[in-house]
Amino acid sequence: MKFVWDTSSLSHAFESFFHASASAYVNVAKKFKIVDWDLVKRSLRIRLESESNARRLLTLCDNVEGVCLVPREVFHEVKRDKWIWENGAKIVFTDQGKVEVEKWYSKWWSEIAGFSKNFKLKIHVKDVDLKLYQQLYMKARSLGFCVGTSPTCISETDFKAVVLAYQENATLVTADRKIAELCRKLGVNVIYTPKPEEYVKLPQIPTR
Numbered sequence: 001m002k003f004v005w006d007t008s009s010l011s012h013a014f015e016s017f018f019h020a021s022a023s024a025y026v027n028v029a030k031k032f033k034i035v036d037w038d039l040v041k042r043s044l045r046i047r048l049e050s051e052s053n054a055r056r057l058l059t060l061c062d063n064v065e066g067v068c069l070v071p072r073e074v075f076h077e078v079k080r081d082k083w084i085w086e087n088g089a090k091i092v093f094t095d096q097g098k099v100e101v102e103k104w105y106s107k108w109w110s111e112i113a114g115f116s117k118n119f120k121l122k123i124h125v126k127d128v129d130l131k132l133y134q135q136l137y138m139k140a141r142s143l144g145f146c147v148g149t150s151p152t153c154i155s156e157t158d159f160k161a162v163v164l165a166y167q168e169n170a171t172l173v174t175a176d177r178k179i180a181e182l183c184r185k186l187g188v189n190v191i192y193t194p195k196p197e198e199y200v201k202l203p204q205i206p207t208r
Helices: 007-014 017-031 037-058 072-080 082-093 095-105 130-142 156-168 177-186
Strands: 002-005 067-071 123-126 171-174 190-192
Touching (some): 002 007, 002 156, 007 037, 007 171, 067 156, 072 082, 072 123, 082 123, 156 177, 177 190
Parallel strands (some): 002 067, 002 171, 067 123, 171 190
């Protein structure tokens, strides 16, 4: 299996309960004039389900069960977010991140020795074909989607994740419904982590 990740799915994979709670609240506040706890709770549960799905999918990124990719622009955006980078992302993008984890936890666990060599999760960075980008950009516009900096548009960074998934005949992993809808119309397989049953179902992943 081959997967391409966008910024939203990586955010859900690596962010904390602290951020999930705030994000769930803001999601409700944007839609309703009165913020009701039951709505916030439902939003939080959807967010936590998405995070759980994203993290389980990450376990496939070992170059045996699955190969995971991101466009170079997604990698740079994730790296700029110090919260996400320092709280997990760097251990799947860099060998140095694995070394740092082993060094840090060796203060408490002698058993952590060997982590940096034996922890196999890895996300690879790959460039998109610019000619294909232009072709799919025009196709997206013809389908009614905008790509750009407006809050109502898909960002150029995440659109490149769509292009890379198309280019690699891979499944895109996203937590953004607009991106999931675009993938559906472009014929790109997509896993929408908040509600995967609406698109491509999650692959069978052993729980232990």
